[in-house]
Amino acid sequence: MLKVSCIHAFYGNIQVxxxxxxxxxxxxxxxxxxxxxxxKTTTMKTVAGLLKPQQGKIEFxxxxxxxxxPDQLLRKGIALVPEGRQILAGxxxxxxxxxxxxxxxxxxxxxxxxxVLERFPILKEREKQLGxxxxxxxxxxxxxxxxxxxxxxxxxxxxxxxxxAPLIVADIFKIIKEINETGTTVLLVEQNARxxxxxxxxxxxxxxxxxxxxxxAQDLLNDPRIMEAYLGRKSS
Amino acid sequence: xxxEQLINGITLGSIYAIVALGFTLVFGVLGIINMAHGEIFMFxxxxxxxxxxxxxxxxxxxxxxxxxxTAVMGYMLERFALRPLRHKQGVSHLxxxxxxxxxxxxxxxxxxxxxxxxxxxxxxxxxxxNFQIGSITIYLVQIVIFxxxxxxxxxxxxxxxxxxxxxxxxxxxxxxxTASLLGVDTKRIITMxxxxxxxxxxxxxxxxxxxxxxxxxxxxxSMGLKGLAIIILGGMGNVKGAMAGGLxxxxxxxxxxxxxxxxxxxxxxxxxxxxxxxxRPQGLFGQKIST
Ligand SMILES: Nc1ncnc2c1ncn2[C@@H]1O[C@H](COP(=O)(O)OP(=O)(O)OP(=O)(O)O)[C@@H](O)[C@H]1O
Ligand SMILES: [Mg+2]
Numbered sequence: 160m161l162k163v164s165c166i167h168a169f170y171g172n173i174q175v176x177x178x179x180x181x182x183x184x185x186x187x188x189x190x191x192x193x194x195x196x197x198x199k200t201t202t203m204k205t206v207a208g209l210l211k212p213q214q215g216k217i218e219f220x221x222x223x224x225x226x227x228x229p230d231q232l233l234r235k236g237i238a239l240v241p242e243g244r245q246i247l248a249g250x251x252x253x254x255x256x257x258x259x260x261x262x263x264x265x266x267x268x269x270x271x272x273x274x275v276l277e278r279f280p281i282l283k284e285r286e287k288q289l290g291x292x293x294x295x296x297x298x299x300x301x302x303x304x305x306x307x308x309x310x311x312x313x314x315x316x317x318x319x320x321x322x323x324a325p326l327i328v329a330d331i332f333k334i335i336k337e338i339n340e341t342g343t344t345v346l347l348v349e350q351n352a353r354x355x356x357x358x359x360x361x362x363x364x365x366x367x368x369x370x371x372x373x374x375x376a377q378d379l380l381n382d383p384r385i386m387e388a389y390l391g392r393k394s395s
Numbered sequence: 396x397x398x399e400q401l402i403n404g405i406t407l408g409s410i411y412a413i414v415a416l417g418f419t420l421v422f423g424v425l426g427i428i429n430m431a432h433g434e435i436f437m438f439x440x441x442x443x444x445x446x447x448x449x450x451x452x453x454x455x456x457x458x459x460x461x462x463x464x465t466a467v468m469g470y471m472l473e474r475f476a477l478r479p480l481r482h483k484q485g486v487s488h489l490x491x492x493x494x495x496x497x498x499x500x501x502x503x504x505x506x507x508x509x510x511x512x513x514x515x516x517x518x519x520x521x522x523x524x525n526f527q528i529g530s531i532t533i534y535l536v537q538i539v540i541f542x543x544x545x546x547x548x549x550x551x552x553x554x555x556x557x558x559x560x561x562x563x564x565x566x567x568x569x570x571x572x573t574a575s576l577l578g579v580d581t582k583r584i585i586t587m588x589x590x591x592x593x594x595x596x597x598x599x600x601x602x603x604x605x606x607x608x609x610x611x612x613x614x615x616x617s618m619g620l621k622g623l624a625i626i627i628l629g630g631m632g633n634v635k636g637a638m639a640g641g642l643x644x645x646x647x648x649x650x651x652x653x654x655x656x657x658x659x660x661x662x663x664x665x666x667x668x669x670x671x672x673x674x675r676p677q678g679l680f681g682q683k684i685s686t
Binding site: 171207208209228229230233234238239241245247248249250254257258259261262305309 | 484559562563565566569570572573574575576577578579580581
């Protein structure tokens with residue numbers, strides 16, 4: 160479904176991604192692991208159109224989408240929940256959700272809104288509150304709910320469990336699994352490697368802008384070298 | 396006497412609020428002070444003079460022409476003076492500010508050239524109509540100015556708060572990247588914002604022409620600086636702040652003329668900024684576009 164080939168990306172003169180290749184099969188969950196500063200966020204930004212790659216090609220559903228803007232990619236079905244959630248703090252929870260469906264023109268938006276509020280009762284409770292007043296976990300729920308409302312085919316999640324209490328982290332992973340089961344393909348960046356791989360089909364390991372390992376999630380989980388390097392962080 | 400001055404203050408303040416709204420919208424979305432806004436406002440006033448006084452056409456046509464022409468000016472400003480500088484590597488973040496200063500000088504010179512340096516009277520057909528309520532005199536012009544300003548502010552608030560495009564503007568003002576990830580074509584929103592802000596400046600220009608019966612090429616500069624003062628007072632990028640700040644400044648100026656020394660009138664705005672910045676550096680209402 161998504162095919163990233165030979166991507167080189169820069170911030171100014173500094174090269175951050177060097178020849179990245181990765182692929183996401185329709186219906187799967189794929190995780191990108193890597194230490195801080197490895198280039199995970201940069202990879203996500205490049206796929207979502209926030210950063211234009213200097214070289215390389217991004218194909219989505221067989222179509223070349225390299226260099227498209229984020230709003231154009233969203234219309235094609237790629238949604239990103241960015242690192243740090245990026246809730247619109249000065250807009251209400253409801254307005255944040257409505258913005259999720261901004262590009263849609265169908266008449267099922269109201270219906271989808273209700274479904275989402277049912278799935279996330281805490282958001283329904285806080286419907287009229289400003290996004291900025293929510294706790295970290297609630298903001299993450301809002302960010303995910305907002306992205307779902309765009310009806311993405313491919314959902315990109317950049318460290319959705321960052322800074323959250325273990326109980327909420329477990330909740331987030333459950334939600335990701337659910338979203339996937341309803342037919343949305345997921346590309347995930349996580350530091351919570353063990354939990355991420357457990358729900359994933361495939362994984363990539365990124366190190367200083369390069370992919371150094373990849374394989375079935377199960378194989379990565381059983382690989383002692385990768386376990387040591389990336390799963391050492393206490394999780395689960 | 397007091398009530399009359401209050402009415403004068405509110406009339407002036409509501410015009411200031413409209414000018415300040417133009418500044419605050421652009422600041423909210425682009426994070427820059429549009430130094431050409433005052434001159435676009437001045438053009439609006441001149442177009443009003445041209446249509447109503449020189450061509451003797453009705454006032455509503457004056458408004459329509461001013462809105463259209465200042466909207467086009469806003470589009471040109473964004474397209475040729477601001478957009479080329481955006482997201483360019485190595486361009487100073489001060490570049491757009493300097494660019495708008497350049498446009499403001501250009502427009503002022505152009506207006507000298509087109510309209511002459513002198514003072515142009517603005518004759519609204521109903522300039523002399525007034526009402527006596529007890530000892531108070533209220534001019535119809537004041538009522539018209541106030542009503543138009545209030546309608547404009549209410550319409551803007553509604554638009555920002557309730558419509559899809561208005562929400563997209565607020566999202567863009569809050570976080571451009573997030574807005575674009577949510578499917579907002581931020582380039583279009585930016586263009587639209589500068590156009591709306593400029594058209595509001597044009598409307599304010601006519602209102603000032605009506606209020607003071609005088610239009611000059613220099614009026615843009617002083618109004619621009621006051622608008623700037625108001626948005627610092629109210630909170631940069633804040634819509635309510637611009638409205639409240641405009642009203643406060645209008646009242647303060649009116650009362651200083653009556654009870655103090657009219658020579659200090661124009662200093663009031665800047666005194667207010669200094670005081671506010673010392674007490675509340677974020678302005679009265681804090682940051683960014685909200686409803
Ligand atoms: N806007 C930027 N300008 C310049 N360099 C940047 C910028 N953003 C990131 N970098 C650099 O690019 C490299 C990769 O950053 P990136 O954010 O992609 O890492 P990451 O894997 O997401 O890390 P983390 O786990 O901390 O989120 C880092 O060395 C970082 O310092
Ligand atoms: Mg990151």
